Amino acid sequence: MQLSTCTNEFKLNHGEDLNRYGELYVQKYPRLKTKVVDGSSLAVAAVLNSIPKAATQVLHRGNISKVASAVVLNLCQRGIQVAVPSEDDYKKLKKSFGIRSDRNNLILSKSYSIKTWLVGDGLKEEDQKKAAEGTLFIPFSQFPPKKLRRDCFYHSIPAMAAPASLENVDSCENWLPRRVMSAWRVAGIVHSLEGWDEHECGYTMSDIDKVWQASIKHGFKPLAVATHSKF
Template sequence: GEELNRYGEVYVKKHPQLKVKLVDGSSLAVAVLLNSIPKGTTQVLLRGNLTKVAFAVTFALCQKGIQVIVLREDEYQKLDKSFGTKSEDNFSKSYSSCKVWLVGDDITEEEQRKATEGTLFIPFSQFPPKKLRKDCFYHTTPAMQTPMALENVDSCENWLPRRVMSVWRIAGILHALEGWEEHECGYTMCNIDKVWEACLKHGFQPLRVPIQSKS
């Protein structure tokens, strides 16, 4: 994480002759998140620790013209400082108008309970949120279906179904298959479209989103 070692950057700088590549999987996580948001969505709500993935997916959504709603002033200030341009259109404190939520580690039970019925929760964290709402939908943490050629695969994490692997694990495999020479750590991101296309090329498939809703 950022506080521990700046997403691995400290380790790479300490060992500049490192022969293996350090891959944190952030680019693939962002690609999966972008492709998990239902088509036609015009706004999403972002709530959770502002990680490297959260910053990157927010920037990508804004580039696509999708409004990103944040609930806390401090989160807005951090995002605004990171992007360098201020846009009031990307800041709101309304829970009621948005039915697609991107959620991270510190989303509270109170916040979940304020979501509108039928809301789709899409985690951007490595661990899933507690499923409190029976009238809402919960997608998996960023993950993909493994290729059929990959044998003897059970569940990658105990909250994922069989033959489904977390993107943070897939990213390392993909890096090796493609022979990419750069590290993906610190604040460095690979090209999101390139990573997504390479992943599909090697037979990894996106998971079905629980619903198709418009916001």
């Protein structure tokens, strides 16, 4: 299998804040034949599948984004409590939930003792210093956090291992291992392989489970959660 992450059928939008997640571009060119795929649904799926099975609580630190909001919402729907130390972030996330009953799983908490953290752009060094020993940091952003703690664990950004049949693959980002691709790139490939005829941009998102299962079907593999080795 030989594929490119950008063909004449779709383009991958890496700027999460660019033109309202690509929506303005699509509105400007309503007859656009190229599909704009921001990859957010697969990024969310990758994060959700990185949460340890035994986790009942996670802590959110980092800027609120389309991916971050969707991850928090899905975790709350699954009965996992999400603690947010920032009152402003808590209010933004709470507002996005509307009147949903599972919004009660979102809590405002200044405690940093939770051992699973969801982190993104905006994570401060002082935050990492407050984490308990053995904390697992799981990024939801395209760039990994600076690794400050030798007594904690750092998972990769949302990403998947390329299928064995995919040729001429090294690494798409220099912070990912060889033959590992970010979820945003994988999403564009899967969108093309499946022949899906819709955009994934703006404040809409593709079906998370459908995109995840399609990625697995095409040979992409989830990454193991780092719980044994530290940096």
